Structure formats: C-alpha cells, structure tokens
Amino acid sequence: MRYSEMFLPTGREIPSDAEVISHQLMIRAGMIRKLTSGIYSYLPLGYRVIRKVEQIIREEMNKAGAQEVCLPMVQPAELWQESGRWEFYGKELLRFHDRHERGYCLGPTHEEVITDMVRNDIKTYRQLPRNLYQIQTKFRDEVRPRFGVMRAREFGMKDAYSFDADEAGAEISYEKMFTAYNNIFRRCGLKFRPVEADSGSIGGKYSHEFMVTAESGEDAIVVCDKCHYAANLEKAEVAKPDKIDGMEKDWLPQESVHTPNVRTIEEVSEFLQVTPQDIIKTLIFNADGKPCAVLIRGDQEVNEIKVKNYLGANELELADDEMIMQATGAPRGFAGAVNIKTRVVADFSVMNMVNFVTGANKEDYHLKNINFGRDCKVESFADLRVIEKDDKCPRCGGDIQFVRGIEVGHVFKLGTKYSKAMKAVYLDRDGQEKIMIMGCYGIGIGRTVAACIEQNNDANGIVWPMPLAPYQVIITPVNVNEGEVFKAAEKIYNELLAEGIEVILDDRDERAGVKFKDADLIGIPLRVTVGQKNLVSGNVELKNRQTGETQIYPLTEIVAEIRKKVAEGLNPTAGQSTQV
RNA sequence: CGGGAUGUGGCCCAGCUUGGUAGGGCACUGCGUUCGGGACGCAGGAGUCGCGCGUUCAAAUCGCGCCAUCCCGACCA
Numbered sequence: 001m002r003y004s005e006m007f008l009p010t011g012r013e014i015p016s017d018a019e020v021i022s023h024q025l026m027i028r029a030g031m032i033r034k035l036t037s038g039i040y041s042y043l044p045l046g047y048r049v050i051r052k053v054e055q056i057i058r059e060e061m062n063k064a065g066a067q068e069v070c071l072p073m074v075q076p077a078e079l080w081q082e083s084g085r086w087e088f089y090g091k092e093l094l095r096f097h098d099r100h101e102r103g104y105c106l107g108p109t110h111e112e113v114i115t116d117m118v119r120n121d122i123k124t125y126r127q128l129p130r131n132l133y134q135i136q137t138k139f140r141d142e143v144r145p146r147f148g149v150m151r152a153r154e155f156g157m158k159d160a161y162s163f164d165a166d167e168a169g170a171e172i173s174y175e176k177m178f179t180a181y182n183n184i185f186r187r188c189g190l191k192f193r194p195v196e197a198d199s200g201s202i203g204g205k206y207s208h209e210f211m212v213t214a215e216s217g218e219d220a221i222v223v224c225d226k227c228h229y230a231a232n233l234e235k236a237e238v239a240k241p242d243k244i245d246g247m248e249k250d251w252l253p254q255e256s257v258h259t260p261n262v263r264t265i266e267e268v269s270e271f272l273q274v275t276p277q278d279i280i281k282t283l284i285f286n287a288d289g290k291p292c293a294v295l296i297r298g299d300q301e302v303n304e305i306k307v308k309n310y311l312g313a314n315e316l317e318l319a320d321d322e323m324i325m326q327a328t329g330a331p332r333g334f335a336g337a338v339n340i341k342t343r344v345v346a347d348f349s350v351m352n353m354v355n356f357v358t359g360a361n362k363e364d365y366h367l368k369n370i371n372f373g374r375d376c377k378v379e380s381f382a383d384l385r386v387i388e389k390d391d392k393c394p395r396c397g398g399d400i401q402f403v404r405g406i407e408v409g410h411v412f413k414l415g416t417k418y419s420k421a422m423k424a425v426y427l428d429r430d431g432q433e434k435i436m437i438m439g440c441y442g443i444g445i446g447r448t449v450a451a452c453i454e455q456n457n458d459a460n461g462i463v464w465p466m467p468l469a470p471y472q473v474i475i476t477p478v479n480v481n482e483g484e485v486f487k488a489a490e491k492i493y494n495e496l497l498a499e500g501i502e503v504i505l506d507d508r509d510e511r512a513g514v515k516f517k518d519a520d521l522i523g524i525p526l527r528v529t530v531g532q533k534n535l536v537s538g539n540v541e542l543k544n545r546q547t548g549e550t551q552i553y554p555l556t557e558i559v560a561e562i563r564k565k566v567a568e569g570l571n572p573t574a575g576q577s578t579q580v
Numbered sequence: 581c582g583g584g585a586u587g588u589g590g591c592c593c594a595g596c597u598u599g600g601u602a603g604g605g606c607a608c609u610g611c612g613u614u615c616g617g618g619a620c621g622c623a624g625g626a627g628u629c630g631c632g633c634g635u636u637c638a639a640a641u642c643g644c645g646c647c648a649u650c651c652c653g654a655c656c657a
Contacts, residue, residue, distance in 0.1 A: 012606065012618070013592040017650050037649070092656070109657075143581085143655055157657090209657090410657065442657070460617095478616050513617040520617090531616055541616095 001471070003506040003515075007044050010518050020216050022453035023148030025462050029522045038145025038153030040446075045522060048470035049449050050156065054135050056187050056467065057158050057443060064180040066131040066160050071113045073137055077103030079112040083421045088314070094141045106139035111418045111440060114161045118436070119424035125165045128426060128436065129173055133160030135445065149446035150406065151218070156445035163419075163436045165428065170437035174206075174413050177441045181210050181409050184443070189465025190408075190452055195221050196231040197410065198305050206413040210443075211405030212451035221405045222387055226398030233402070234305045236387040237394040244352045252355050252369040260364045263333025265298040268366060272357060275299075279357045280350050280370070282335040284324045284342070287313035291327035294384060295337055295346035297353065301386040310345065310382050334359040337376040338367055344377070347384040406451040407444075414438040456546075462523030463546050466569025473503040473562055474524040478512045478531035488540070488555060489530040495559045501566055520545065525569060526562060 011028045018024040026032045031046030042050055058068065077095070080086035085093075094106045107113065114132060122130065138157045145153050162173035178194065185192045190212050197209040209232055211221055220233035231237070262271045269276050279298035284291050285307060292311060296302050308316040321332055327342045328335045336359035337344050350356070355369040370376065393400050418424070419436040428434050449468070456463040466472060473496060477489035486507070493505040504524065506515045512531075519527050529541040540558055542565075543550045553561050 009590090009607095011591060016586085016592070019651070034649095090656085138657095140657075144651095144653095146650085151656090407657075444657085476616090481615085511615055511617085511619065513615095513619085516617045518618085529616075533616070 001504055003474075003504055004508050006504070008522070009043070010521055018148060020147045020150065020454070021457055022150065022216075022450040025453055025457055025521075026148055026450065029462055032149060034148075038142055038151070040149050040152060040154075045470045046449075049464075049468055050445055052468045052470070053188060053445050053448050054156075054158070057135065057184055057445075060180045060184045060187070061133050061158070061160060063183075064131070064176045066133045066162075066180075069114075069117075069132050069134050070136065071107070071110050071117070071134055073107050073139070074104055075107050075110075075113055077105065079116055079422075080105060083112050083115075083418055085112070092140045092142065094139055107136075108138055108140040109440075109442075110134070110136075110159055111161065111414070111438075112422070115418045115422045115424050115438070118161075118163055119419075119422060122163065122424075122426060122436075124426055125428045125434075129162060129164040129169050131160055131162040131173060131176075133158060133441075147216075147218075148450060150450045152446060155447070158443040158445060160441040162439040162441070163424070164439075165426065165434065165436070167437060170413060170415075170439055174411060174439050177411050177439065178208065181411060181441070181443070185210055185212070185408065185448075187467055188448060188452060189456075189467050190448075191455060192408070193221075193223070193230050193405075195223075195405070196229075196235050198232065198235045198309070208411050209407045210409035210411075212408050212448075212455060213403055213405050214451060214454040215404055216454055217404035217406040219405050219407055221403050222400050223403055224393035224396060224398050224400055227393060227396040229393050229395040233387065234303060236400075238348065238383050238385060238387050238391055239394045239397075240348050240381075240383065241351060247352070247354045248371075248373070250354055251371045251374060254370060254375055255368040256360060257366050257368055258364060259366045262364075262366070268357065269298065272366070272368070274357055278353075278355075280337065280353065282337060282340075282359055284319040284327050284335055285311075285316055286319040286323055287311050287316050290343075291319055291323050292343040292345065293327070293335065293337060293340055295344065295350050295378060296385055297347070297349040300347070300349050300388070302347070302384055303386045306382075306384045307345075310384060328359075328361040330359070330361050330363045334361060334363055334365065336361050336367060336370075337378065338370060339376070344379055345384065346378040346381050348381050349385055351381045406447065406454065408448045408451050409441075409443040411441045412439060414440055456523075460517070461521035464523040464525055466525050466566060469502075469523065469525050471502045471504045471524050472566045472569070473501055473526045473528065474506060474519045475503060475528045475530065476506045476512070476515045476519060478529065478533075480507055480509050482532060485530050485532055485535055488535055489528075492528060492530070492540070492555070492558055496562060499559065499563055501562065526565060528558060528562070 009030045014024050015027045018027055030043050032040045032042055034040055077086055093108055096104055135158045137154060139154050142153050145151055164170040164173055192210055192212045194208045194210050197207045221230060222233055222236040223230040259271055262268055265276050265279055265281055268279055276298035281296050281298050283294045283302055285294055294302055294307055304316060324332050328340060340361055354371055357366055357368050358370050360367045415437060416435045419438050424436045425433050426436060452468055453462055456465060475489050475493050477485050480486045493503060496503040525545050527543040534540055538555050539552045540555060541550050542553055
C-alpha cells in the first residue's frame with residue numbers, strides 16, 4: 001500500500017486519557033479511536049493486526065478439530081433464565097427490551113446460545129464429540145473499563161465450546177484446546193505461560209489462564225522456581241502444614257483481658273504486647289445470607305475465593321455490622337471462636353497455634369491463652385488464605401515468585417453446569433439418556449494485541465513481532481523528488497508485492513526524519529531505506545526495527561533477503577515463548 | 581458505588597488565583613526556501629471555553645446543579 005493513500009493518522013503527543021503504554025501507542029500509531037468509555041473503533045492499521053491474530057487462531061482451532069460458527073450477539077432472556085444466569089450475572093449483563101417488551105441481553109459470552117443449538121441438533125453419542133467456535137463481538141458492561149482495549153466493554157473474543165459424551169472425552173477436548181492455545185500464543189510471538197486459575201462466574205471445576213507476562217498486568221501470578229507450577233494468585237494453593245502433636249502440655253490458663261476500643265490486629269498486638277502471629281483473626285462472612293466465621297493468623301490474609309469455594313456459596317462478602325452483632329453479640333473488632341454460634345472454619349495457618357489471642361465476642365474484651373481442643377472448636381481446617389512470598393510451592397516445596405500478567409486466554413472444564421440446566425442430552429450406545437460434558441475456551445483478541453504491544457515497544461514506538469505486524473516491510477525513499485531514488489523504491493515495492501509480502505511504500509513528500517519516526521512508531525519489522533547515498537553504488541539499506549541493526553544490500557539482492565527474513569520472522573523459535 | 585483529578589479549534593496545553601477583545605505549540609490550506617532521524621519564513625482557515633441555571637454592566641474565569649473522561653479502591657472473564 002502507498003502511504004499517501006492510507007488512512008493512518010499518527011500522533012506525536014501522548015493522549016491525555018491513556019495511561020498504559022499499549023493504549024498510548026495504539027492511539028498514536030493510528031490503530032484505534034475511542035468512541036465512548038470502553039468502546040473502540042479499529043482503524044485500518046489496527047484492524048489488520050486484529051485479523052492477523054484471528055487468522056492464527058482460526059488455523060490452530062481448525063487444526064485442533066474445532067469448527068467455526070457465528071452466534072447472535074442479541075440473546076433472549078429466556079435462555080439466560082433457563083441457565084439461571086439471568087439473576088446471577090449481575091449488572092455486567094446489558095439487558096434491554098424490544099418493542100414487544102420482551103427481554104434481551106447483549107451476549108457477554110455464549111454458553112446459553114451454543115448449548116441451545118447443540119441440544120436441538122445433537123441427539124446421539126455418534127455425533128460426539130464436537131467443538132464449535134466463533135470469533136465475535138462481546139459486550140460486558142464493566143464497572144470500570146480501563147487501559148484502552150485491554151479492559152473494554154465491547155471487545156472481540158474467540159470463544160469455543162466442546163461437547164463430549166463422557167469425562168474421558170472432555171479431558172481430551174480440554175487437552176487439545178490447551179495445546180492449541182500454546183500454539184496460538186507462541187505463534188503470536190508472545191512470552192506467556194499457562195497458569196492454574198479459579199473458574200469464576202462462568203462456572204466449572206478446572207481451568208487454566210494464559211497469561212502474557214507484563215509489568216502492567218492486572219493479575220498477579222505465582223510461579224515456582226523449580227517445577228512447572230504456576231497459578232493465579234487467587235487460586236494458588238498453600239500447602240497443608242504438618243500436624244504438630246504433644247503441645248497440649250504447654251497450655252496456659254485462659255484469661256480475659258479488658259481491651260477498650262482495641263479492634264484491629266495492629267491495635268491488639270500493640271496493646272497486649274504480642275505479635276500478629278500470636279493472634280487469631282476472626283472474620284465474619286455473609287455466605288448466601290448466613291454468617292460464617294473464618295479463623296486465620298493475624299498477619300495473614302483471607303482468600304475470599306477459597307472461602308467461597310470451600311463453603312460452596314454463591315455469594316460471599318464480609319458481613320455488615322448488623323450481622324456481626326447478631327452472630328457474635330459484639331460490635332466489629334471483638335469476634336472470636338470461643339462460644340460463637342455460627343459455623344466456624346479455620347485456615348491451616350492457625351492449626352498449630354497454642355495459647356493464642358482472640359476476640360471475646362464481648363465489646364472491649366479479648367481472650368488470651370486460647371487453645372483448640374480446650375476452649376473452642378472448628379468445623380475443619382482448610383486452605384483459605386492468600387499465598388505469600390515466604391510460602392513454598394505446593395507441588396514441590398521449591399521457592400515461589402510473584403510476577404504480573406495479562407490474561408489473554410482462559411480454558412475451562414465446565415462439566416455439566418449448562419448441559420444439565422438446559423438439558424443438553426444425548427442417547428448413548430445403550431439407549432440411555434445422558435448429559436453432555438462441556439468445556440469452554442476463550443481468547444480476548446484485542447487484549448492479545450494490546451498485550452503484545454506491552455511486551456514489544458521502545459521509546460520510538462511499537463516493535464511488532466513479524467506474525468502480528470500489520471505490514472512486514474516499509475520502504476522509505478529518502479526523497480521522493482529524486483527520480484532515481486523513487487524509481488528504485490517503486491521497483492522494490494512492486495517486486496515485494498509480487499512476492500506476496502505485505503509492504504508499505506512511504507511515497508509521501510515528507511522529510512526523511514518524519515517518515516523514519518512514523519515507521520518506528522507503527523512498528524514495521526523491516527525498513528528499506530532508499531537514498532542517494534547508497535543508491536549511487538547500487539545499494540539500499542535494510543533496518544531491523546527490533547535490533548536497530550542496519551545492513552547494506554545490493555538492489556539485486558534486497559528482495560531475496562527480505563523474503564528470507566520475513567519467513568524467519570513468521571516462525572519464531574519454539575521454547576523461548578514460555579520463558580518469563 | 582466510595583475517594584481524587586480533569587474538561588479551552590483535530591492533538592498537547594496556557595489563561596481561571598485578582599471577571600473586561602479567547603491564546604501558544606503541533607496538525608491543516610497556499611506560496612517560497614529546505615530535504616538521511618519529527619525543518620524554516622510569510623500568509624490563512626478552524627473554538628457554542630463540557631452542558632444548564634445563577635451572580636454581575638460584563639463570566640473560560642465566581643456560585644450551584646448536571647454530564648463526560650481518566651486515576652485509585654470496591655467489583656469483575
């Protein structure tokens with residue numbers, strides 16, 4: 001394409017409403033424009049990159065045996081009522097009515113629609129397994145859209161759904177997608193890693209997130225130095241400590257202490273001259289309307305997702321003052337496990353504690369020298385806390401590290417959550433009606449592009465890896481008014497076009513500096529500079545955007561050299577991709 | 581939803597404290613010079629100063645209300 005004919009508005013200024021680098025660069029490079037909060041238009045350059053990602057996804061999904069479909073974005077309320085999510089999905093689901101006052105929503109995801117489609121047309125085990133996918137616009141009415149297309153309300157997503165006859169089949173479907181996702185992100189030239197994750201409101205029991213590692217990532221990931229263990233912070237397991245026996249002999253007599261207006265862990269440890277490690281924090285949660293006490297060591301943090309999963313609750317939040325008063329008989333700050341009337345569960349961190357401090361369930365009083373087995377009882381000990389830097393890997397005991405990442409893909413084993421609710425059944429070999437086992441698999445398209453920029457940029461702009469680059473080569477004639485120079489540039493341009501290489505000819509009558517800056521900003525991997533200086537000896541320059549390296553080639557060899565470099569760039573070496 | 585900030589030609593911003601002709605840089609149009617890392621000169625076009633109400637002889641500027649955008653938090657694939 002000739003630059004002079006392109007719709008490619010680049011900008012020198014950093015947009016005032018863009019915070020992260022990828023957002024700034026996408027605007028400056030003329031890739032996107034904001035229409036309204038969380039809703040973006042893609043300009044030609046941006047859309048080319050989107051299509052590169054989509055194409056890689058299509059190829060890998062097809063290779064994995066999935067078939068592409070296209071499902072409606074507008075979905076009837078009845079379907080969501082049937083799955084139960086009309087109530088549960090919350091305000092993120094944008095709902096509206098048509099002229100007949102019938103309820104609809106904009107699809108934030110498509111489990112309901114696909115399950116409806118499959119249950120109507122798949123009747124026998126002979127038709128299973130099937131994996132259907134689409135690349136489609138989703139709408140989620142995010143509370144706080146941010147970081148440009150990274151957390152947008154309207155965004156492109158590849159979503160796939162697998163249907164299997166049994167668990168073993170579902171396992172295979174999941175593995176296929178897991179492999180396909182690794183291939184996809186590797187081909188995109190990203191540094192990423194799959195991590196174990198919680199399955200959230202989509203539901204299901206088992207899932208992995210694909211995280212692109214980046215400082216600006218919204219998610220914290222725990223990775224093991226020694227083994228392959230990697231998990232989202234919210235999912236990362238904390239190993240169960242060994243039970244230490246024989247501590248009963250050291251039990252001291254229970255003591256009640258007047259602690260006027262002393263509530264927080266800091267205040268208690270200060271007041272009683274003990275460390276937070278000597279205190280058991282008692283948090284009262286509201287689990288589906290019922291109070292539940294969670295015990296944890298004073299210096300540690302409860303992982304609400306673990307509590308929610310452990311209790312099997314649909315909704316979990318910290319109890320309000322009223323519920324605390326009702327459950328403990330005391331205001332906030334004085335809850336404890338001794339003589340409490342609610343369910344009591346405890347984190348492993350308190351399992352081996354003796355003579356600890358805790359609230360007295362009485363205003364302005366705490367208890368000292370409390371011991372399990374004598375003073376209070378818990379229903380069970382479990383892993384309920386957030387993992388910390390000093391914790392060890394739950395798999396191999398090695399040291400762990402915290403890194404940040406951007407979630408670009410997520411694979412879930414759904415089980416029968418939707419197929420059961422929506423009666424997606426088939427007849428097995430014996431004529432028995434059985435429920436299909438489902439999996440679902442998503443990739444954020446725009447987010448993948450943004451994540452790629454987060455990982456590949458410098459002071460001058462974007463540095464595209466070859467597979468995602470909107471164009472592979474840009475030819476920059478230093479001065480278009482010098483006939484020889486421009487002719488040579490055009491010749492290379494035409495030859496590259498004939499080779500099927502994606503190339504821009506910067507034919508604008510601009511100074512060289514302007515063109516160099518724009519080429520760097522939009523991040524084209526290879527730049528051919530055609531100038532009088534080298535042309536007199538029949539040569540041109542080839543500059544590598546990533547390394548900054550410049551090489552001189554004769555006009556006669558430049559096309560072959562580019563062909564080679566483009567081909568190399570399209571096949572990034574395997575192995576380096578998963579490094580962090 | 582809580583806290584904070586911002587809103588002035590397409591973009592980045594000054595002006596607001598102390599009310600009085602709406603400014604600069606970039607971009608854009610024309611002419612000339614220049615031409616390998618964001619050139620220069622001259623001449624131009626382009627703005628309901630987010631919206632509304634109020635105070636005032638007079639409001640970008642002061643007051644009240646609203647809206648939008650961004651950041652932090654809560655929440656969330």
